[in-house]
Amino acid sequence: MTLTVALIAPGSMGAAVGRYLRDHGLDVCTTLAGRSVATRERAAAAGLREVEQEQLGEADILLSIVPPSEALPLAQELAPLLGRMKKTVYVDCNAIAPATVEQVGQTLTDAGCAFVDAAIFGTPPSPERTCPSFYASGEHAARFAQLNDYGLPVKVLEAPIGAASGLKMSYAGITKGLTGLIAAMVQAAERSGSGQALRDELKCSQPMLYEWANEKLPDMYPKAYRWVAEMEEIAAFAQKDRPSEALYLAMAQLYWRLAENRAAGAGNDVAELEKWLAR
């Protein structure tokens, strides 16, 4: 019997995962009521079957791939329906702090619905790219891991709800944090007249950081706005450790400044980075 996977909501990652699962023989459905034309077109291009919200409870596995702020509201909206049907396992794939994931999980568990904490590592799958990895934790993780049989790389962590999200947070805190540190120091170096020397010294004594800077800085500008919320989630994740919380709140501010600066076209901050990269 073919599994049915429901996907909420088909943004660029969601639609690409949906298409990938459909190409691997699964029945993939989504809801589109009230969604934009762009979303409808993305869903159609991915070959996703449109269903009414009431039919979501017929899916075996529901994947929530939404902006961080929508993760909890979506769970609250769907919990009564899914809890009544008791067929679906709800998988939250979003980049949210473990404490937020626990709230999402509690909402579904209280309603009687099985819940899995998951995190996505990598870029959307496409014919040219490999599929990103999914990590999953919580007692029902094995139900989500059935998708391994359909080509989706799901790694189960033998750990409770919160572990998959904690992994996502800590990994992003290091990688996206490093990009933020480089941006901050490149800007300061350019202002102090040592931009060229920093570039030469990194190239010579820290080639891997030099490459990181060249590759990740230009890739970051258009994502800076999205990373603000992610850094805030990481701050919440690190909250038991006061200096770490302050550190990631400052990182969120740094990305906010870069994003605003770029949107305004004033571009002091971005211009300093571009000047440095062009040296």
Place this chain on the structure above:
Amino acid sequence: MTLTVALIAPGSMGAAVGRYLRDHGLDVCTTLAGRSVATRERAAAAGLREVEQEQLGEADILLSIVPPSEALPLAQELAPLLGRMKKTVYVDCNAIAPATVEQVGQTLTDAGCAFVDAAIFGTPPSPERTCPSFYASGEHAARFAQLNDYGLPVKVLEAPIGAASGLKMSYAGITKGLTGLIAAMVQAAERSGSGQALRDELKCSQPMLYEWANEKLPDMYPKAYRWVAEMEEIAAFAQKDRPSEALYLAMAQLYWRLAENRAAGAGNDVAELEKWLAR
């Protein structure tokens, strides 16, 4: 004619640099009045010639290699003497913010003494290790660069006072900052049950960050206390950029917590890092 180099004060870096210069044929002197037995022994082992403070003005080049907090007081103490003699070029080699370096430089320039901003990259020279690099900026940098003829690698930046220190700050802000980010996220991951997964994922998808963590975390514990002041200098360096200042002040707090924790033997923070490294 052999150049005379004065070294203030012979700590582990200063004494090793002194010995290196002496081995390369220079006359190297230092003052030892009021210094500890350990410092006297280090100076003797390095073969440094002891002089009275009044004789420092006879040196061609004076290197200040002191803890960050002593950089300005030392300049204030020596400026009148060196300004009277007008023979010595004063080279500040300390890890201090460009704004602090400018104060140091102004103190000496006002007194009539030539000044160079410098920064040291690397560990103390020894028979087993190569000599660290010195960067120098400011109009008198070429006088310090004469030491290239005696084997000391001095790179002149065609930039004003502040550039060499800015380079040191921005480089340390990236490298020591990265170690801090990893420490913060490893601690949070261990608390959320995702420590092992973070280790596996880094090893697989970011091998260079995995190696950095394994090499730099254990190396950092004993230095954490010293890095507090360095992170505060970097915050001052980044001050025109508000989020960066807050970021490095938080980083200073993070290293402070690690250092205190280790000194108290309670070791929660360090224990989390060690547990993770041993996985």
